[in-house]
Amino acid sequence: MDEHRLATLIDQYLLGTISPDDRSQLEKLILSDPAVRTLVRESEAAFKVLQHEKNRRLKEKLRGLDKDELMRQGFFSKRIGLLTILLLVGIAGLYVLAGYYTHESIALRNIETNPSRDNNAAYAAEDVAAWATAKNAFLARDFDSAIQHYITLSEHSESSWANDAKWNILLAQLAIEGPTPNWKMSLDTFTKSAPEPLRSKALKLSGLLDSFIYRLFQKQLRDKFSSLKPRLI
């Protein structure tokens, strides 16, 4: 067998691509010819070095793939974490805004707690006490009771007291029933006759109740959530 053919057979033998016929031919040669036997043994030893290097490189490649996978997983878990935080912040923001635009909250933000812009001493002690009772009932969210107390004060001879009491009654009604058509008419009437700064406050309140953000939180989201809530529960 010529040298080239023998080298090809040994290569195929080492790579495992040798055909069965060629293998048996080579094996016969190995047994019969010591020179071929030595050549094959030397080739196998050299091939082992190459195989070791090949495996070393493959192992490095596998480590690289592991590293990439870990980075990819880390990237996704970071993104999921960030999205979760954003979602929670969004839900918390919606919750706060929804609370901010409730009728009770609007009423409590706009209440006139201190009617006497002059000196308290100028008014009767029982009037001051009645105002304090009404205010406390309002702040305690007992709006029905607050209305009862403010009705008495709305007949007060001092117009500033009377107007403040009427304003607070409107707010208490808003907190109880929301902006009904009758309530809106009452607010319009009040706005026309009220002095400053109550007039400005009334206009501002009217503007708020017509605003998109109020409608969004009070009407749309509340209605949708109301229909969703039983299903969630």
Place this chain on the structure above:
Amino acid sequence: MNHLHCHIFLRDDDYLREIRAGGSRAETAISCLYLKHRKRTYSYLRTLISKHGEFNGFPDDLVHDSFIIMIEKIQQDTAVVRSLAGYWIGIGKMLFLNQLKKDKRIVLVGDVVEKYGYEVEFQHSLVQDHEENEKMEAAFLKLGPRCREILMLWINQYTMLEIAGMMHLSNVSMARKIKYECFKKLKEIVNSGNISGV
């Protein structure tokens, strides 16, 4: 040429075909196969290791070594494979048990959790002869970069035509000649360096 891309719906037969084809097709298939089953294999072998606190190897080594052995067996066409994932895990488990036996930490392992059908005995081991490895690495490094490159391409079963193209050689005969010379040189280095044969 039927190039393989990392597609999740590829079957084991596709991987076997590509890996046995050698060259760049095999390289792609090997990476894809590793990525496809690595999570499952890691999970299984970690569980196995956690049940044997006396084992002081690393799951990474176990996973990598068993994968390399599997690829070798596939390329040598000696394996009858029903499931590549099972085959990989089976080899990993045998490596693990061989290691435990070698360390004489156990006499008998009875808690085989899952049978994959590949629990055949073989002589591979996690523990390698570092001195021998160093000698082999040193022998390889004695070759020039060009020889190293051509021999690596050859052992990865690139065709001479591909090798000629990748190494910007004039023709296939030139590639074959350079490979022959380089392999001859390596044989001389190995002989002179007294590296044990197979």
